[in-house]
Amino acid sequence: MYNPDINDYQLTSIITECCGGVxxxxxxxxxxxxQNVAIKRYFVDKTKENASLIQQDIxxxxxxxxxxxxxxxxxxxxxxxxxxxxxxxxFGSCRDILDRYFQEGxxxxxxxxxxxxxxxxxxxxxxxxxxxxxxxxxxxLIGANGGVRLSGLRSAASLMVRGRRQRHLHQLPPPDSDNxxxxxxxxxxxxxxxxxxxxxxxxxxxxxxxxxxxxxxVPFAEVPTTLMFTEKVRGSRPQLLDCSTFPEPCxxxxxxxxxxxxxxxxxxPTTLMFTEKVRGSRPQLLDCSTFPEPCxxxxxxxxxxxxDSGVGDSADAVSRLRQVYAGRKLSDTFHHLSEMAxxxxxxxRPSATQLLNHPW
Amino acid sequence: xxxxxCRKISSSESLPDADNVExxxxxxxxxxxxxxxxxxxxxxxxxxxxxxxNDQIDELDLNLDQTNLCFHRVDxxxxxxxxxxxxxxxxxxxxxxxxxxxGSYGKVKEMLDSETLCRRAxxxxxxxxxxxxxxxxxNVQREIQLLRILRHKNVIELVDVMYxxxxxxxxxxxxxxxxxxxxxxxxxxxKKFPQRQAHDYFTQLLDGLEYLHGQGVVHKDIKPGNLLLxxxxxxxxxxxxxxxxxxMFSPEDTCYTGQGSPAFQPPEIANGAEQFSGVKxxxxxxxxxxxxxxxxxxxxxxxxxxxxxxxxxxxxxxPPPPSLGPTLGLLLxxxxxxxxxxxxxxxEIRRHSWVQARPPLEVGERLVTPRSRRSDELHTSTVIPxxxxxxxPSAQEYFTERDYRHELGDGGSRTLSTAELSDAESSRRxxxxxxxxxxxxxxxxx
Numbered sequence: 001m002y003n004p005d006i007n008d009y010q011l012t013s014i015i016t017e018c019c020g021g022v023x024x025x026x027x028x029x030x031x032x033x034x035q036n037v038a039i040k041r042y043f044v045d046k047t048k049e050n051a052s053l054i055q056q057d058i059x060x061x062x063x064x065x066x067x068x069x070x071x072x073x074x075x076x077x078x079x080x081x082x083x084x085x086x087x088x089x090x091f092g093s094c095r096d097i098l099d100r101y102f103q104e105g106x107x108x109x110x111x112x113x114x115x116x117x118x119x120x121x122x123x124x125x126x127x128x129x130x131x132x133x134x135x136x137x138x139x140x141l142i143g144a145n146g147g148v149r150l151s152g153l154r155s156a157a158s159l160m161v162r163g164r165r166q167r168h169l170h171q172l173p174p175p176d177s178d179n180x181x182x183x184x185x186x187x188x189x190x191x192x193x194x195x196x197x198x199x200x201x202x203x204x205x206x207x208x209x210x211x212x213x214x215x216x217x218v219p220f221a222e223v224p225t226t227l228m229f230t231e232k233v234r235g236s237r238p239q240l241l242d243c244s245t246f247p248e249p250c251x252x253x254x255x256x257x258x259x260x261x262x263x264x265x266x267x268x269p270t271t272l273m274f275t276e277k278v279r280g281s282r283p284q285l286l287d288c289s290t291f292p293e294p295c296x297x298x299x300x301x302x303x304x305x306x307x308d309s310g311v312g313d314s315a316d317a318v319s320r321l322r323q324v325y326a327g328r329k330l331s332d333t334f335h336h337l338s339e340m341a342x343x344x345x346x347x348x349r350p351s352a353t354q355l356l357n358h359p360w
Numbered sequence: 361x362x363x364x365x366c367r368k369i370s371s372s373e374s375l376p377d378a379d380n381v382e383x384x385x386x387x388x389x390x391x392x393x394x395x396x397x398x399x400x401x402x403x404x405x406x407x408x409x410x411x412x413x414n415d416q417i418d419e420l421d422l423n424l425d426q427t428n429l430c431f432h433r434v435d436x437x438x439x440x441x442x443x444x445x446x447x448x449x450x451x452x453x454x455x456x457x458x459x460x461x462x463g464s465y466g467k468v469k470e471m472l473d474s475e476t477l478c479r480r481a482x483x484x485x486x487x488x489x490x491x492x493x494x495x496x497x498x499n500v501q502r503e504i505q506l507l508r509i510l511r512h513k514n515v516i517e518l519v520d521v522m523y524x525x526x527x528x529x530x531x532x533x534x535x536x537x538x539x540x541x542x543x544x545x546x547x548x549x550x551k552k553f554p555q556r557q558a559h560d561y562f563t564q565l566l567d568g569l570e571y572l573h574g575q576g577v578v579h580k581d582i583k584p585g586n587l588l589l590x591x592x593x594x595x596x597x598x599x600x601x602x603x604x605x606x607x608m609f610s611p612e613d614t615c616y617t618g619q620g621s622p623a624f625q626p627p628e629i630a631n632g633a634e635q636f637s638g639v640k641x642x643x644x645x646x647x648x649x650x651x652x653x654x655x656x657x658x659x660x661x662x663x664x665x666x667x668x669x670x671x672x673x674x675x676x677x678x679p680p681p682p683s684l685g686p687t688l689g690l691l692l693x694x695x696x697x698x699x700x701x702x703x704x705x706x707x708e709i710r711r712h713s714w715v716q717a718r719p720p721l722e723v724g725e726r727l728v729t730p731r732s733r734r735s736d737e738l739h740t741s742t743v744i745p746x747x748x749x750x751x752x753p754s755a756q757e758y759f760t761e762r763d764y765r766h767e768l769g770d771g772g773s774r775t776l777s778t779a780e781l782s783d784a785e786s787s788r789r790x791x792x793x794x795x796x797x798x799x800x801x802x803x804x805x806x
Contacts, residue, residue, distance in 0.1 A: 161592075170591035175476045182477055192479045193738040194538060194591055194730070226455065226474050230747045 002085055004076035008032055009039060009085070015092070021177070022050055027088055036088040037073065044082050053174055054082065057154035064128065068121035070141060070151040089141035089149060098137060098216050104324040105216040105241075108334060114140060114213060115337075116356065117148035118206065123352035125150075126199040129159040133173040135205035136184045137212045155181070159198075168196030183220045184208045187232040188346050200346035203355070207341030211238045214330060214338070235344040240335055241325040333359050448750035451531060452522050454480065455750075458742035461540070465489055465496065466529075470536065472743040479536035479741055480519060487528040495619070499601040504532065506577060506600045514568030516588065516598040537588035537596055538739045539730025545584055545653065547731045552656035554725035555688070559718055561587065562650050564595035566715070569642055570706045572597070576606040578638030581620035582645035584652060589730055591739070604638060622665050622672075623658050624648045627698050630673035640700035643709075647695030651677075654684055659696055687714040 002008075008031050015025040015038065023042045030037050044051050061072035073085040091097060094114060098106065106114070118140055125132055132150070139152030155173035159166045170192060173181065182190065186204030189197040211219050219238030220228040337358050343349050350358075449456040457470035460481055466489055471480045490496035507518035520533035541561065545551050553561070565587065572579060579586075579597060586599040602619040620629075626644035628636040651659050659677030662668030677696045680689040691714050697703045709715060721727070730739065 166592075172476065172478055175478075179475050179477075190477055191740060192536070192591060193740045195738050196591065224474075224751075225477060226472070226747050227751045229477050230744060230751055233744060234748075 002030060002037070002074040003032070004074045006076065006078040006083065009037070009083075011039065016096075028085075030085075036090075038086050038088045040084045040086070042082040042084070043080070045080055053154045054084070056156075058084065060130070060153045060156050060158075064125070064130075064153075066121060066124040067147070068117045068149055069124065069153075070149045086151075087143070090144035091142035093138045093151075094140040094142065094213060095136070095138035097142065098213070103216045104321055105214045108214070108330055111210070111213045111334070113146075114142075114148050115206070115210060118150055118209065119352050119356050121148075121150040122199075122202050122206065123356060125156070126202070126352055129165065130156050131159065131169065131197075131199050132156050132202050132205070133189070134176075134181050134184065135202055135209055136181070136218075137209060140209070168198050170194075170196040179225065182225060183218055183228060186346065187235075187344060190229055191233060198346065200349045200351070203341050203349045203352065204343075204346070206352075206355075207338050208238060210334075210338035210341060211240055214240045214334070215325075237339065237342040237344070240330055240338050242328045242330040448746040450474070451482070451524075452520070454482070454533065455743050455746060456482075457746060464493055465500075470742050471533065472741060472747075479743075481534050481536045483532040483534065485530040485532065487530070500530070502603070503600040506603055506605060510572070510575060510577065510600075512568060512571040514564050514595055514597060515571065516596040534598075535590065535596065537590050537598075539589045541584035541587040541589065541595075541653070543731050544589075544728050545656070548728040550656045553653050553728055554721055555654060555684075555719040556721045556725070557727050558650065558653040559715070560593070561589075561595050561653065562646075563715060565597070565646060565649070566706055566710055568595065568597045569646065570710075572603075573639050573642070573706060577603055578606060579603045579642050580638065580645075581624070582642055582649055583621050583624045584649055585621070587649070606638060620645065622668050623660065625669070625672060626700065627673050628700060630669040637700050639705070640703050643695055643703045643705070644700075647692060647703075650695070651680065651692050654688065655681055659692075687712075691715070 010029045010031060011026045012029060013027050015027050017024050018040075023040050026039045026041065028037050028039045029035070042050070042054055044054070058072060058075060061070070065071070070086055070089070073087065075082065075084040077083070094106075105111075118135065122132060122135070132153070132155070134152045134155045135150070136152070139150060141149045141151055143149065155176075157169055157171075157173065159169065172189070172192065173185075175181075184205040186197060186201040188195065189201045189204075208219055220231070223231070337355065340350055340358075341355065451471070453474050454471040455474050457472065459467050459469050461468040463483075466484045466486045468481055468483050471482045472478070473480055485500060487497075490500060493499075504518065504521060507516070511517065516537075517535045518532060519535065520531075522531040522533065523529075524531070545553070552558075565582070569579070569582075577600075579600065581599060581602050582597070586597065588596045588598050590596060620641075622630075624645040626636075626641055629641065648659060651657070657678070659680075660668060660672045660675065661678075662671050676698070677693075680692045682689065684692075691709070691712050694702075694704050694712075695709070704712070729737070
């Protein structure tokens with residue numbers, strides 16, 4: 001049991017600032033037993049609505065008990081601030097790890113472990129009739145012993161409303177400060193129609209997390225929010241990037257040039273789009289194979305992909321990134337898993353339990 | 361197929377499964393040789409093109425049985441399909457969608473918050489129109505003032521207010537709702553709800569009223585037309601145009617003006633009383649609303665407003681039909697007492713046995729779902745087509761079946777089905793989509 005008293009804690013350093021500047025996370029020492037803890041300090045006065053969200057977060061975490069969900073230790077008010085104490089997760093979030101050490105994605109084995117543990121957390125949450133609604137790398141924390149714990153329960157919603165079990169929910173999760181959370185949300189959740197969404201929405205987010213962990217970059221990161229929305233609604237799926245989705249330049253330069261030009265003549269705008277994507281927004285959302293229906297010029301397009309790569313690129317970092325993507329091969333089962341999770345129709349998506357039994 | 365994308369003018373003869381296409385005019389084109397033969401002949405010479413818009417088609421539909429109509433003969437391959445333009449318009453950070461409803465003050469449209477992707481509804485008020493309504497501008501100001509303060513899950517939330525001085529327009533951005541109880545009633549069998557459903561809405565209305573009265577606000581225009589439903593069937597009280605905030609320090613809830621809808625007005629207002637209890641007006645109107653939701657009728661009827669007010673002012677309400685059962689009947693009689701003092705308060709109504717127990721859904725009864733203006737049962741966002749237009753602008757607005765055959769490399773030996781034509785539309789879009797992506801505004805070098 002941890003005491004809700006500031007004097008028992010010694011703040012050692014600032015880990016990060018979060019929630020759009022409303023909160024700061026410190027690492028601290030709990031003096032009575034010399035344990036390291038993480039303390040999140042909220043400036044509650046800043047907005048009223050946040051207070052109820054923090055309350056929600058605490059209440060939800062108090063109710064839950066699972067090895068893969070960040071536990072709640074205690075909380076207290078000191079001065080004008082609210083302190084919430086959790087165990088210290090030494091390696092921070094997967095997002096931090098990606099940004100710092102693995103910009104082109106975690107190794108496949110690491111992805112597998114993180115995803116398995118996240119799925120276990122989701123399986124538990126879904127059994128407790130909760131929908132997490134913000135499964136993303138920044139909410140997946142790694143402890144000193146490599147333990148994976150899911151956090152970010154402030155946007156979790158219960159399917160129990162006014163004592164009645166609901167089949168579907170309809171409301172968007174509470175907006176975060178910069179609305180980035182939308183990128184992980186499922187099409188049916190974003191659509192906000194009478195059909196609503198259920199726990200399968202988290203599975204979609206898990207699929208996006210797959211791509212995030214595997215590619216290092218978040219799908220849809222550089223496109224306008226409304227375009228991301230229409231893309232998802234129209235069924236385009238983010239993808240894991242490797243040599244199968246992102247073919248290596250196999251032709252020599254002159255051949256390539258000529259092919260490029262010929263492609264350009266045929267379908268110039270598409271090539272342009274493709275290079276743009278490679279350069280700017282990391283290409284996952286664009287691939288003819290991600291389209292819902294087979295499109296007429298599928299074969300044409302495929303040849304295009306070969307022809308295009310390597311032309312017109314100058315930025316070193318980008319070409320390096322492309323080399324990495326094109327040079328690696330992720331296992332088919334990994335691809336399969338992410339594809340299953342990212343299906344447009346929530347009823348076709350497997351449940352957390354089913355995914356845990358996936359061969360990968 | 362999305363009928364909005366493609367308005368078509370066609371003969372059912374040449375397109376076998378054209379029956380299920382909206383805007384379709386059948387049998388207008390006089391019998392002609394089979395399309396197949398025609399195509400085999402090689403390319404027919406171009407015919408003149410007849411344009412019909414939606415209204416004209418409706419008109420034609422109405423006139424179908426009148427004989428002497430004259431038609432141009434149009435080869436089916438030359439029929440021009442038009443992908444309907446959905447010009448994407450932004451107001452502030454919001455993307456405009458389709459019209460949800462219309463009132464005397466202006467329109468209500470759907471919107472999408474482009475930052476949070478939250479669906480919203482916007483009441484667009486035109487100054488010019490407001491001036492023509494008695495107390496129009498004043499009512500709007502009062503509504504804004506009240507809504508800014510009120511916050512309850514059964515009271516509509518005002519999200520944002522925007523002004524456009526140039527266009528003399530005012531935008532009240534509110535929570536998005538899928539339906540109005542009145543529309544649902546009108547579309548349901550017997551114009552009423554099953555008691556189970558009416559009970560669900562009525563208890564939420566009580567929650568909202570309890571909050572409003574606790575805040576010293578009298579709505580004064582409670583009726584099914586002012587009760588909205590969100591996607592998750594939460595009831596929202598809306599339209600505070602004639603609502604009134606009571607004086608916080610006065611012990612009584614005396615009001616002096618009533619401007620609500622006649623059929624829902626209590627006798628004291630119908631008789632022109634100079635002052636009356638505001639809270640009890642809401643109780644009466646809620647009683648009429650409950651009466652209406654469960655029976656499909658009104659306790660008072662009249663051929664015109666004067667007759668109606670006269671019967672409210674003089675007569676006794678039509679007794680609730682015995683089919684409602686004794687408990688609900690008693691509740692209604694109590695709420696519709698002529699003497700305001702005898703009407704129960706919200707708290708008393710809450711303790712009534714009909715309100716306490718949730719009535720079961722009787723055999724054969726079906727829950728009424730919100731109606732849609734465009735046969736979309738899911739009430740999908742109407743903003744999406746506008747966004748599509750914005751992000752994947754179309755290269756070619758019009759195309760004919762011949763164009764499409766040409767594209768397919770199809771010699772024209774077979775008849776194309778409607779489905780194929782709609783596919784044509786979508787594959788075109790896809791191509792356009794490709795061509796547009798190079799110009800994505802957000803793409804930048806890493």
